[in-house]
Amino acid sequence: MTTPPSQQAVEACVRGDVALSRAFAVLGKRWSGIVLGSLRAGPAGFRELSRSIVGVSDSVLSDRLSELAKEGLIARTVDPGPPVSVSYALTAAGTALMPALDQLSKWAEEHLPPDQSC
Template sequence: MVLIKIQKAFEILGKKWSGLVLYTLLEDPMRFTDIRRNIPELSDRVLAERLKELERLQLVKRNVYTRIPVKVEYELTKKGKELEKSMREIEIWAEDNL
């Protein structure tokens, strides 16, 4: 049972760009364009797909601020923020080994 859950976690985080989107949101909420600016190789279409998937998985929350113009920001949920320690460890490993 544990292995099945671990495999599911790797599928979610290993999906192309999902891990980087989550990593980018570790610090602060960001607008769509800010996320794109941080990951320039990522297309608008794929970013929109990943954000919807991560929102459906309750890792990312979409905040809409009704003002003129309308402002939309994405931020990690509590569940998403629980990944921070693991992501920071991956960051250290990548710096040391890649």
């Protein structure tokens, strides 16, 4: 007969699962990781991001930028101009994700078949 896991061990698993679920609720949406990675080089405007992320529609990009800003991963800065311009940049929390995104990219290169569309 096996001994049931301790309550402490069960709680640790649940906390880990909850944290991972929260992370993927934000990062698991299509284009979110790509948007964050695109801002790695520094602030960018909407048009610049739209041109650099092949395949994303303007409406989806706008949604992702709003969501990532709401989550505190990017900052939206408005320069009143003229002309008015808006730029997006990683926050400290967004920058902290870069090592994890690097690891995901490395894993994909090693374990997923190549994308034939690139």
